Amino acid sequence: MSAPVAVRPTSPPPAGAGAPVRRRRPRTPIVVGALLGALLLSAVLSIGFGAEPLPPRVVLEVLDHRLLGGTADPTWDAIVWDIRLPRTLLAIVVGAGLAIAGTGIQTLVRNPLADPYLLGVSSGASVGATAVITTGLFAGAGLWALSLGALAGALAAALLVFGIAMAQGGLTPLRLVLTGTVLSSAFSAFASFLVFRSSDPQAAQSVLFWLLGSLSGAAWDQLLLPTATVAIVGGLLMAGCGWLDALAAGPDTAAALGVPVRVLRNVLFVLLAALVGVLVAVAGGIGFVGLILPHVARLLVGARHRAVLPVAALAGALFLVWVDVAARVAVRPTEVPLSVVTGLIGAPIFLLLLGRRTYRFGGSS
Amino acid sequence: MTHGARFPAPADDPRIPHLQARGLACDVGGRRGRRVLADVDLAVRHGEMLGVVGPNGTGKSTLLRVLAGVRPAAGGEVRVDGTPLAGRSPRDRAREIAMVGQEEQPQSDLLVGEVVALGRTPHRPPWAGGDDAERDAVLRALAAVELDHAVDRSVEQLSGGERRRVLLARGLAQEAPLLVLDEPTNHLDVRHQLALMRMIRRLERTVVVAIHDLNLAMAVCDRVAILHDGTVHADGPPEDVLTPAAIREVFGVEAVPVRHPDTGHVHLLFTTHEPADDRC
Incomplete structure (x- = not known):
């Protein structure tokens, strides 16, 4: 760098024998580029996995047919374009959104163990969804009733947490x-109570879905709302990244x-x-993504939000794409809930992070 | 040692203090809280270094936060160059006054330069940062605390004393003419205490510093204010204020002033006023 103001080092570096002079840290654009490439590749590969395995060539044929006007087999076209592509895209959006939300919440509460569901949102959503099933709430909304119920429950829960804290x-x-x-515990208890009182066996199944997460219902018309929400919230957080850095240093410092x-x-x-309310409404509660990916990003590129937010979002998207693949191929023909997979992969990752002497989870000693 | 301004006041009227508190009051602990400051009057001239001393729990940290505008006052007002601080936006205020708190620690997963760059926050929009101009300001601030060689090092590799200096550099990078420091020598050994205080004295700023060590305050400050029970007990040149009578009354400790055989400066020797089995 060419500094206009020449500043000579006034003190010699200490002669600590063998001490590392600086921590090696890859540059953020390189990490972002690598993650983008990996995500693109993973998206194409992931579409091949499922009840009917498809080679990447077929996937590319269909994409070529749809986007550039080539030709493709109509059966494969239906599988790739109508079923698997929206699901992969939803995995990308939800994974990115959860990682962004996790980064934000860890800064807001200055706690490395905070995850996006800390605001009571996922348990609130499960109350809303259970209420829809057991009481027939929002029946006029048809297929959207469950999502609507979950969103209403999630926002009501967040509002309650906000109101009480204020x-x-x-x-x-x-x-x-x-x-x-x-409040999360209280909402979970209330959802359990609704299930317990209900004679509908679907209620218990549904609560499981909202608490453990799934992308099985993905469809094109479901993508717009979560995509727009993730883009807007992510963009606004990036616009305030300098202030978020200051907030992470402590309220008085900020x-x-x-x-x-x-x-x-x-x-x-x-x-x-x-953000979390919308994500829960489309995919249920998916554990560990919002907790771990921000830490992985900080480990890679340091704690500045300008670097952490994009890296965490891309890593979260990449992670959830493969988690969803694992969820649909692990126990065929049924699907494993996503939180089962993220928990099984996420816990060892978290323990590995804990064991690293060079990463302190934002702590100060 | 000179008692008074170390360099001429840039203000039009040198009689207007750089920082002034009038009838300042502050409560802690919410609406039904305890009043920790009552009717505090203070004035600091341009270029002056004011030491705030007093027993634990007497409101030093609270006073510094209110002076820096980090915490609102319950009564009275703070003026900077004669105009009230309360009417300014947080950003404008942060360009006038920089503060480094007592128990602050730099985040471990940042580089030294990134911690110092936080001080540039009031000079840039919330989305910007990290350009070359900013790097120059960061290097200047680090050079003032003799840590510019460590700009790209991880905070984790620094000793406790170096971390305090990094935080001071963050305050310097704010490039505010007023610097408010709460116990900057906290947790430092005697050599690093002296080095850091000398470093602070060399800065061309108006400084308000809370300090526990009365001898250190006497050695480096232009003026000392003793805070006792939430109000200013005495205020003036260190050797006039830190008298055995005042120290007995405020700290409950007997002090004997002794002249250093070489330098001629006054130092204080302490003996406990009451039997040692008493409350501490």
Whole structure:
């Protein structure tokens, strides 16, 4: 770099024998490029997996047919274009969204163990969905009734967490963690109660779905809302990445650096609640993605949000694409809920991260 | 040592203090909280270094937060160059006053330069950062604390003393004419305490610093204010303020002023006022 103001080092570097001079860290654009390439490749490959295995050549033929006007077998076209492609795209959107939400919530509550469902959103969604099944709520909405119920439950839960935390003096990190955790348990209990009271065996199955997550219902007309939400919230967080860096350093530090802390926290909460609410409504609750991927991203490119947000989003998308593949091929012909897969893969990854001496989960010693 | 401004005031009227508190009051612990500051009056001139001393729990940290505008006052007002601080936006305020807190620690998964670059936050839009101009400001700030060679190192590789200096550099990178420092020498050994305080003295800033070590305060500050029970007990040149009588009254400790045989500076020796079995 050519600095206009020459600043000579005034002190010699300490002569620590064998001490590493700096931590090697790959440059963010390289990581982003690599992840983008891997994601594109994975998307094509993942479409080949399923009840009818398809070679990548067939997948590319169909894409060529649809996008560039080539020719393709109509059977394969139906499988690839109508069933598997929207599912892969939904995996990308939901994976990216969960990783973005996890990054945001960990900054908001300054807690490395926070995940997107901390705001009570997924248990609230399960209450809403269960209520739809057991009481016939939103019956007029047809196929959308469940998603609508889940979204309503998710937003109501987030609103309650927000309201209670505000009434007690504001969205301080510890208060949000405790309020969210306690209310999540309460919502789960309420959902269980609804299932227990209901004679409908579908109710229990449904609660399982909303708590453990699945992409099996993916269709083209479901993609617009989550895609738009993830893009908008992700874009807004990127637009505030400098302020988020300051907030991660602590509320007093952020205030001293000229950041309007209270406004930033409230806006962050609303954005995250809307994002997670929409994701839960389309895919249920998928554990571990929002918890781990932000840490993986920080490990790769450091803790600055400008780097963490895109890297976490791409890594989350990549991760969920393959998780969904595993979920649909592991126990054929049935599908495993996504949280089962993410939990089985995610727990060892988290333990590995814990074991790394060079990564402190944002801690300070 | 000179008691007074170390360099001329840039303000039009040198009689207007750089930072002034009038009748300042502050409560902690919410609406039914405890009043920790009551009717605090203070004035700091341009280029002056004011030390704030006082027993634990007497409101030093709260006073510094209110002076820096990080926390609102319950009563009274703070003025910078004669105009009230309360009316300014957080960003404008952060360009006037930089603050480094007592228990702050730099995040371990950042590089040294990235921690210092946080100080540039009030000078850029929320989405920007990391350009060459910013890097120059970061290097200047790190050079002032003699850590510019460590700009690309991980915070984890630094000692406790170096971390305090990195945080000070973050405050310097704000390039605010006023610097508010809460116990900057916390957890440092005697050599690093002296080195850091000398470093702070060399800065061309107006400095308000909370400090526990009375001898250190006496050695480096232009003026000392003793805070006691949430109000200013005494305020003036260190050797006039830190008298045995004042120290006995405020700290409950007997102090004997002794002249250093070589430098001639006054140092304080302490003996406990009450029997040692008493409360501490």
